[in-house]
Amino acid sequence: MEKILVLGAGRSATSLIAYLLNQANSFGWQITVADYALQLAEDKVKGNPNGKAIAFDINNEQQRETVIAEADVVISMLPARFHVAVAEACLQFSKHLLTASYVDDDMRALDNQAKEKGLLFLNECGLDPGIDHMSAKKVIDHIRNQGFELRAFESFTGGLLMPNKEEDNPWEYKFTWNPRNVVMAGQGDVKFIQEGRYKYIPYHHLFRRTEMIHIPGHGYFEGYANRDSLQYLEVYELQGIQTLYRGTLRRPGFCKAWDVFVQLGATEDSYSMEGVNGMTHRQFINSFLSYNPNDSVELKLAHYMKLDIDGPEMHKMRWLGLFEDTPVGLQKGTPAQVLEHILKKKWTIGEDERDQIVMWHLFDYKDGDQTKQVRSAMVANGEDATDTAMAKTVGLPLGIATKLLIQGKIEARGVQIPITPEFYNPILSELETLGFHFIEEEVVVD
Amino acid sequence: MEKILVLGAGRSATSLIAYLLNQANSFGWQITVADYALQLAEDKVKGNPNGKAIAFDINNEQQRETVIAEADVVISMLPARFHVAVAEACLQFSKHLLTASYVDDDMRALDNQAKEKGLLFLNECGLDPGIDHMSAKKVIDHIRNQGFELRAFESFTGGLLMPNKEEDNPWEYKFTWNPRNVVMAGQGDVKFIQEGRYKYIPYHHLFRRTEMIHIPGHGYFEGYANRDSLQYLEVYELQGIQTLYRGTLRRPGFCKAWDVFVQLGATEDSYSMEGVNGMTHRQFINSFLSYNPNDSVELKLAHYMKLDIDGPEMHKMRWLGLFEDTPVGLQKGTPAQVLEHILKKKWTIGEDERDQIVMWHLFDYKDGDQTKQVRSAMVANGEDATDTAMAKTVGLPLGIATKLLIQGKIEARGVQIPITPEFYNPILSELETLGFHFIEEEVVVD
Numbered sequence: 001m002e003k004i005l006v007l008g009a010g011r012s013a014t015s016l017i018a019y020l021l022n023q024a025n026s027f028g029w030q031i032t033v034a035d036y037a038l039q040l041a042e043d044k045v046k047g048n049p050n051g052k053a054i055a056f057d058i059n060n061e062q063q064r065e066t067v068i069a070e071a072d073v074v075i076s077m078l079p080a081r082f083h084v085a086v087a088e089a090c091l092q093f094s095k096h097l098l099t100a101s102y103v104d105d106d107m108r109a110l111d112n113q114a115k116e117k118g119l120l121f122l123n124e125c126g127l128d129p130g131i132d133h134m135s136a137k138k139v140i141d142h143i144r145n146q147g148f149e150l151r152a153f154e155s156f157t158g159g160l161l162m163p164n165k166e167e168d169n170p171w172e173y174k175f176t177w178n179p180r181n182v183v184m185a186g187q188g189d190v191k192f193i194q195e196g197r198y199k200y201i202p203y204h205h206l207f208r209r210t211e212m213i214h215i216p217g218h219g220y221f222e223g224y225a226n227r228d229s230l231q232y233l234e235v236y237e238l239q240g241i242q243t244l245y246r247g248t249l250r251r252p253g254f255c256k257a258w259d260v261f262v263q264l265g266a267t268e269d270s271y272s273m274e275g276v277n278g279m280t281h282r283q284f285i286n287s288f289l290s291y292n293p294n295d296s297v298e299l300k301l302a303h304y305m306k307l308d309i310d311g312p313e314m315h316k317m318r319w320l321g322l323f324e325d326t327p328v329g330l331q332k333g334t335p336a337q338v339l340e341h342i343l344k345k346k347w348t349i350g351e352d353e354r355d356q357i358v359m360w361h362l363f364d365y366k367d368g369d370q371t372k373q374v375r376s377a378m379v380a381n382g383e384d385a386t387d388t389a390m391a392k393t394v395g396l397p398l399g400i401a402t403k404l405l406i407q408g409k410i411e412a413r414g415v416q417i418p419i420t421p422e423f424y425n426p427i428l429s430e431l432e433t434l435g436f437h438f439i440e441e442e443v444v445v446d
Numbered sequence: 447m448e449k450i451l452v453l454g455a456g457r458s459a460t461s462l463i464a465y466l467l468n469q470a471n472s473f474g475w476q477i478t479v480a481d482y483a484l485q486l487a488e489d490k491v492k493g494n495p496n497g498k499a500i501a502f503d504i505n506n507e508q509q510r511e512t513v514i515a516e517a518d519v520v521i522s523m524l525p526a527r528f529h530v531a532v533a534e535a536c537l538q539f540s541k542h543l544l545t546a547s548y549v550d551d552d553m554r555a556l557d558n559q560a561k562e563k564g565l566l567f568l569n570e571c572g573l574d575p576g577i578d579h580m581s582a583k584k585v586i587d588h589i590r591n592q593g594f595e596l597r598a599f600e601s602f603t604g605g606l607l608m609p610n611k612e613e614d615n616p617w618e619y620k621f622t623w624n625p626r627n628v629v630m631a632g633q634g635d636v637k638f639i640q641e642g643r644y645k646y647i648p649y650h651h652l653f654r655r656t657e658m659i660h661i662p663g664h665g666y667f668e669g670y671a672n673r674d675s676l677q678y679l680e681v682y683e684l685q686g687i688q689t690l691y692r693g694t695l696r697r698p699g700f701c702k703a704w705d706v707f708v709q710l711g712a713t714e715d716s717y718s719m720e721g722v723n724g725m726t727h728r729q730f731i732n733s734f735l736s737y738n739p740n741d742s743v744e745l746k747l748a749h750y751m752k753l754d755i756d757g758p759e760m761h762k763m764r765w766l767g768l769f770e771d772t773p774v775g776l777q778k779g780t781p782a783q784v785l786e787h788i789l790k791k792k793w794t795i796g797e798d799e800r801d802q803i804v805m806w807h808l809f810d811y812k813d814g815d816q817t818k819q820v821r822s823a824m825v826a827n828g829e830d831a832t833d834t835a836m837a838k839t840v841g842l843p844l845g846i847a848t849k850l851l852i853q854g855k856i857e858a859r860g861v862q863i864p865i866t867p868e869f870y871n872p873i874l875s876e877l878e879t880l881g882f883h884f885i886e887e888e889v890v891v892d
Contacts, residue, residue, distance in 0.1 A: 189714060189717045194737040197733065198720040198733055199735075199736070199737065200781070201711065265646055265648030268635060270635055287643065287645060290640070
C-alpha cells in the first residue's frame with residue numbers, strides 16, 4: 001500500500017487532495033494530509049477511509065522526520081521557503097518529493113544527492129509554473145521535431161473571475177490567489193527579447209505597455225510583462241530566439257486603473273507610513289497628492305493622473321471606496337500593506353463566485369518562405385470559492401504526476417521540472433479527460 | 447606648534463587646504479596633507495613651508511595609526527565609509543576629528559567615548575550638510591528666541607553652473623560634484639510634511655512635482671524634493687511644524703528633461719544590461735523603447751514620453767548625442783552606469799568654466815495675527831574648474847571650525863553637528879568676510 005503525504009491543506013490543496021483520495025479508492029493508496037490547523041486537514045479528508053488528517057508543524061524537526069519517514073511520496077503545498085527542510089528530510093529517508101514551486105538554488109543543489117538515491121524531486125508542476133511549461137514545451141518540441149526553428153514565443157497566464165454580467169464590479173477582478181502577490185506584481189526589473197533586441201521596462205511603465213490579446217470565444221484580454229522572461233532562454237533551450245515575452249492577463253481596462261496605484265506610489269513596500277492607525281481610505285490616497293485646501297481629493301487625483309473625473313479609472317477608484325472616510329483598520333503598514341487591506345474589502349471572492357484561469361501561448365516559426373503561427377489557449381472555470389479553477393489547475397498536475405510516479409511511468413530522477421515528453425504527454429492527456437484542454441490554431445501570417 | 451592632518455586631497459579639499467596653509471603662516475601650524483596619490487597631495491601643498499605632503503593608504507592600519515598619532519586635529523575628506531576607521535584611531539590616540547559627512551549610526555555610537563576623552567568629533571560641517579544647518583538654525587533660533595513659533599521651513603540647495611550666455615548647453619548644467627550621485631539622485635522614498643500632513647512622492651514622479659523658486663537678482667530655479675526631510679524634525683527640534691520640505695535646485699527645464707531618463711528606466715542601478723560592450727548611445731535609448739522597424743528612435747521616444755519632437759526636452763537629448771551611433775565605451779554596466787558614462791562626455795566641466803552654489807531657505811511664523819516669512823539666500827561662484835564654489839563652500843566651514851577649535855573657542859565635545867550658536871555664529875561671520883553671505887528679507891504674507 002503506497003503512502004502519500006500531503007503537507008499543507010490550504011485552499012490551493014483542495015483539488016489535489018480530492019484527486020488523490022479519489023485515486024486512492026482505486027489503487028489502495030493511503031493519503032495523509034498534514035496541516036498546522038488540524039481542522040483544515042480534516043475538512044479536506046472528509047472522513048475518507050483512505051485518508052488521515054494530522055496536525056503538523058513544519059518547524060518541529062522531530063515531527064517532520066517522523067511523518068516523512070512513514071511516507072513513500074511527499075507532496076509539499078507549503079510556502080516555498082519550507083521546501084528545503086522538507087527536501088532534506090526526503091533525502092535522509094529516501095522519499096520522492098513533488099511541489100508546484102519554482103526551483104531555487106537551494107533545491108537545485110540537491111540534484112546530485114537525489115539522483116544518487118534514485119529519487120525524483122519534481123518542482124514547478126502546478127499551473128504557472130506547471131501547465132504553462134508542459135503545454136508550451138509540447139508545442140516547441142513538436143515544431144523542432146519537424147525541423148523548424150522557433151522565432152518567437154509569447155506566453156500569458158491570468159487568474160481572473162468568470163465573466164458575470166450581474167456583478168457591478170468595474171474591475172472585473174477579485175483576489176483569487178495570494179493578495180500580496182497581486183499588489184506587489186511587477187516590482188523589479190522587467191526584461192524580454194523583441195525581434196532580437198533586449199528590451200527593458202521599468203515598473204512605473206509596466207502597466208502602460210500592455211498588449212491586447214484576443215482568444216476566440218473568450219474575447220479580449222490585456223497582458224503586461226512578467227519580470228522573468230529571460231530565464232526561459234535556458235530552461236527551454238531557446239538561445240537565439242528573436243522574441244521571448246511572458247506576461248500576465250487581465251481584463252481590458254484593469255491595467256490603466258491599476259497604474260494609478262503604481263503612479264501614486266501606493267504599491268511601495270519599502271517604508272512604513274506615518275499615522276496608519278486612524279487613517280481613512282481618503283487620507284491614504286491624499287497622502288500621495290499635493291496639499292491644496294481648496295481642491296477635493298477626487299479632483300487632485302484626476303488632475304495629477306490626467307484622468308477624466310467621470311472616466312472609467314475614477315469610477316473604479318470610487319467603486320473601491322477609496323474616497324470614503326472609512327477607517328483603513330490597520331495599526332501600521334507600508335503603502336502596499338494598506339492598499340492590500342483596502343482592496344480586500346471589495347476584492348474578496350464571495351462563496352458563490354467562480355474564478356477563471358486563462359492561459360495563452362503564441363509560437364512563431366519559419367516553414368520555408370512562410371511564417372507560421374501556432375496559438376494555443378486554455379480557459380478553465382472554478383465551481384465556487386473553494387473548488388476554484390486555481391486550485392484545480394495547481395493541484396491536478398501534481399496529483400497526476402504522483403500517480404505516474406507510483407505506477408513507474410516516470411524515469412527521470414533528481415531535481416526536475418515537467419518539460420520532457422514523459423511528463424507533459426501523460427499529464428496533459430489526463431488533464432484533457434478532466435476538462436482542461438488547449439485549443440490550438442495554426443495560421444500562416446506572412 | 448599645532449599639527450593638523452588632512453586625509454584626502456581631492457578636488458573637494460582644495461579650498462580647505464589653501465585656507466589651512468594660509469592660516470598656518472599666521473599661527474605657526476603644521477599641515478600634513480595625506481592622499482593615496484602623493485602627487486595630488488603635493489599639488490595642494492604647493493611647497494608651502496608649513497605644509498607636508500605624504501602618500502597615505504587608509505587601509506594600511508599601521509600607517510593610519512602612525513599619522514593620526516602624530517597629529518593634534520584630524521580632518522577627514524575621505525569617502526564617508528572610511529570615517530569610522532579614522533574615528534577609532536582618533537579615539538585611541540585622543541585626537542579631535544572633523545568631517546563634512548553625515549553622521550551615521552557607527553559615528554553616533556562613538557559619542558560617549560569621545561566625550562569621556564574630551565574630544566570633538568564634528569561632522570556635517572561642509573556645505574550641504576553644513577552651511578545649510580548653520581544658516582537655517584541661526585534663523586530658527588532667532589525666531590524662537592523672540593517667542594514665535596515656526597510654522598514652515600523649506601530649504602533648497604543646488605550645485606549648478608554660473609549662467610553663461612556664450613555656452614550652447616541647453617541643460618545649463620554639468621557635473622560639478624560626484625556624477626554618480628547626480629544620476630542616482632532621488633532614488634528611494636521621498637517624505638515630507640505639508641500643512642500638517644505627511645506626504646509621499648515615489649521616485650518616478652519626483653521630477654514632475656517641482657516647485658518654482660525665485661531668488662531676487664538670480665532669477666528662477668526649479669526645486670525637487672530630497673528624500674530625507676523628516677530627519678530634520680528631530681535634529682532641529684521641529685516636532686509639530688506644519689510644513690517641512692528640503693530639496694535640490696536646478697535651472698528651469700532641467701527636471702522635465704531629466705524625468706525622461708527616469709521614465710525610461712535609464713537611471714536604474716539594480717541590473718546589468720545585456721551587450722553593453724559594442725552598444726551605441728542610440729541603442730542604449732532604444733533598449734527602453736518598443737520594437738518597431740518603421741519608426742525612428744527619436745519618434746518612438748517623443749511619442750512614448752508625450753514630448754514635442756522639436757521641443758526643449760528632445761533638444762536636450764539631441765545635444766547630449768543620445769541619438770548618435772557613437773559607442774558607449776563601456777564593457778558592462780547597469781543602466782545608471784551607462785547613462786553616467788554618456789553624460790560625462792558632455793557634462794564634464796571645462797578648465798575655465800565656473801560653477802555656482804545656490805542655497806535658499808524659507809521660514810514661516812506667526813507674529814500675533816500676522817504670518818511672516820523670512821527668505822534667506824546665498825549664491826557663491828567658483829573661479830574655475832579647480833577652485834570651485836563647491837570646494838570653497840565644503841572646505842571653508844571645516845577650516846574655520848578647525849581654527850576655532852584650536853583657539854579654544856568651541857566647548858562642545860563628543861559627536862556634534864554645527865547647529866548651536868558657538869558653531870554657527872563665528873563660522874557664518876568669517877564666511878561673510880570671505881564673501882559668502884546670506885541675503886535675508888522678511889515679509890508679511892497674510
